[in-house]
Amino acid sequence: MPVQATIIGSQDRKLDELVRASGLRPTVASAVDLLTLTHPNSVQPDVLIMDVRPHGQIPTALSVLKRQHPTTSVILVASELAPALMLDAMRAGVNECVAEPLTAEQIGAAIGRIVAQRTAPVGGQVFAFVGAKGGVGTTTLAVNVATALALSDESTLFIDMHAAYGDAAVLLGTEPRFSLVDALENTHRLDLAFFNGLTVQSEAGVALLASSDHAPTSPIDVHRIRLLLDFAVRNYRYTVLDLPRSNPAMMDALEAAADIIVVTNQELASVRGASRVTGALSRRYGREKVSVVVSRFDKSADIGSSDIEQAVHAPPRFTFPSDYRLALQALNAGRPFVLDSSSKLASAVLTFTRTLNGDAGPEPAPSAPGALRTRLGARLGALRWMTS
Ligand SMILES: Nc1ncnc2c1ncn2[C@@H]1O[C@H](COP(=O)(O)OP(=O)(O)OP(=O)(O)O)[C@@H](O)[C@H]1O
Ligand SMILES: [Mg+2]
Structure with a gap:
């Protein structure tokens, strides 16, 4: 027609x-x-x-x-x-x-x-965020992307995949009573009415399935994670996952994810981590599903976009500027910054979110700085050798 x-x-x-x-x-x-x-x-x-x-x-x-x-x-x-x-x-x-x-x-x-x-066939999209290293800003990015997705009035679920002690509830300003562990223990009775009782709504309308505040008593079962993600795809337009890179079961159950986004920054240890994580995920799910974004991007940092590109064999998909004050303020207030800031950081997250829904083309990769490249060259060279 x-x-x-x-x-x-x-x-x-x-x-x-x-x-x-x-x-x-x-x-x-x-x-x-x-x-x-x-x-x-x-x-x-x-x-x-x-x-x-x-x-x-x-x-x-x-x-x-x-x-x-x-x-x-x-x-x-x-x-x-x-x-x-x-x-x-x-x-x-x-x-x-x-x-x-x-x-x-x-x-x-x-x-x-x-x-x-x-x-396109009916079914939600799953976006999985995983940090190349701890503290790079993965949860901050995932929470703000989920909030931006929810602003379009589409049903949006956020799953904090840290079995225990994840931070997403704090960043979303919510007080969850139930957690991922409750959902995984009850996969046999997952229907919307039951699931709604396990989630808590953020101010912007993100349904959060939070992390538990105590460690699970038994290991996480990959099969149950798959069931949970299948349920999410059938019932929510968008599902955003905040993944712990250290849990192999979580990393092994991502078939439902359309997009796996590895978050790094410009520290050598993070770039090394990005290289390992993207390599493993690309082998498991295919290169086209996995991309790398740079948080707290500084265009005059020692390690530039082209160095990251060499390490992960693809240019960074997107870069997010650093704004520690805004990120911290939003974290402490439990209110994602995309809701009320017209800062460069909020604007970058909004633009990136539009690329996830298929609304815009990729950001052009910023050019690499020349300074100090020689000093770092040997160490990065070793990294490239390790990952090629
Ligand atoms: N773009 C940014 N600019 C400046 N600071 C940021 C930015 N993004 C996040 N931060 C700050 O970095 C710190 C770590 O952020 P966050 O908790 O999102 O990282 P993470 O990778 O999820 O950490 P973890 O490995 O502990 O889960 C927080 O204090 C946060 O406010
Ligand atoms: Mg986190």
Whole structure:
């Protein structure tokens, strides 16, 4: 069936032409028609192309429309991807954002991703985060990504896969009564009603299955983890996992994960860890599922992106700036920073989250610094030798 597209709020003939160039025959409607489309009985286009360039704001009617008609896909056309606008767009449930300068390729790619999503089989996506080393910022990143995913009103589950003493509950500002261990002990009775009782909701609507505050009495069974993840895929649009790299059972049960994201920073020990972890996970699940991101990225650090690329045999997928004060403040307040900060760090997490839903292309890898490379060269060289 042909995809029906409607352009709203635009006087720009060029936009109409660019949409036509991607093979669609859009109708053009006025901003007033958006209100008509919010009506529960109104016939919906498959794709709504919302041009906010004249005023730079998301109309409130758009959130109403997405609540009434969640299957209507929305492409936002903006002058620029300002962090505040992106946050509002996510909250309103926008699927794709494109910005000036508009090109046929950019619009065609956005429409292509929407069409692919509309025809994809039903089933949630699982994103697994694992640290290359302790303390690199894995939980901070996973919690903020999950919160950003939940802002789009899609059901989002966070599983703290640390059998005991994980931190996600603190970062999400929740007080869980039950834990992962309870879920794994009861895989025979996993249904939504039972499972809802085990999870706790964060302020942004992330359902958290928390880590236990005491060590499990028996070893974690891989088969039970698989059952839990299968349940998550069937019942939640997005599942985010915070994985302990030291637990082999957890690392062995990730078939359901679409994306396994190894978090590193620019310390030699972390890069070594990233190399080992990505190697093992790529062999187990395939290279295409595994990627490396850099937390607290410093472009003048001794170890640069190209060094990390050499060690893990792929360029870093994304880099996140350092902002210790913000990260700590959010941790202490139990409120993920993507909720109210327009900082570079929050903005980076929002952009990265959009790449996970298939909303944007990858970030270009930053260029490597030249300084001190020689001094580190020998040690990194040894690492490359170890991992090749
Ligand atoms: N982008 C960042 N910039 C600066 N500090 C950060 C950043 N991300 C996280 N942090 C800080 O780093 C510390 C460790 O973060 P976090 O607990 O997320 O790491 P982790 O890898 O999950 O650690 P663990 O191995 O203990 O589970 C925290 O104090 C956090 O506030
Ligand atoms: Mg952690």
